[in-house]
Amino acid sequence: MLEVSAEGGRALCRLDDVPDGGAIAVDIDSSTGGFNLILLRRGERIFAYHNECPHAGRRLDWSPGKFLVKDASVICAAHGATFDVTSGAVIAGPCRNGLVPMPLRVVDGVVVLQ
Numbered sequence: 235m236l237e238v239s240a241e242g243g244r245a246l247c248r249l250d251d252v253p254d255g256g257a258i259a260v261d262i263d264s265s266t267g268g269f270n271l272i273l274l275r276r277g278e279r280i281f282a283y284h285n286e287c288p289h290a291g292r293r294l295d296w297s298p299g300k301f302l303v304k305d306a307s308v309i310c311a312a313h314g315a316t317f318d319v320t321s322g323a324v325i326a327g328p329c330r331n332g333l334v335p336m337p338l339r340v341v342d343g344v345v346v347l348q
């Protein structure tokens with residue numbers, strides 16, 4: 235884990251740790267037990283969502299940190315709900331709601347959770 239940034243955010247990883255066009259999972263510790271995020275990268279842009287599908291509350295990945303990402307969408311491994319990478323909105327499948335976004339910024343090549 236990287237050091238907490240001077241500006242108070244939580245450093246998650248380096249931008250280069252996330253494959254361009256792909257995704258990784260990151261564990262976030264908290265006093266309430268923590269949670270997991272999916273980070274998706276598109277070039278110099280990166281997007282974060284709770285790694286929890288709004289359909290049935292399952293993780294999106296088929297194995298920890300392994301996601302079904304195709305073109306501009308990420309697909310829930312449980313029942314196939316499909317979400318837009320850049321907005322988290324539902325494209326297809328059994329969900330009515332999109333993914334829950336988390337605010338990020340990139341500082342000197344480090345991905346920081348705000």
Ligand code: FES
Nearest residue numbers: 287289310313315
């Ligand atoms: S839990 Fe994701 S589609 Fe059902």
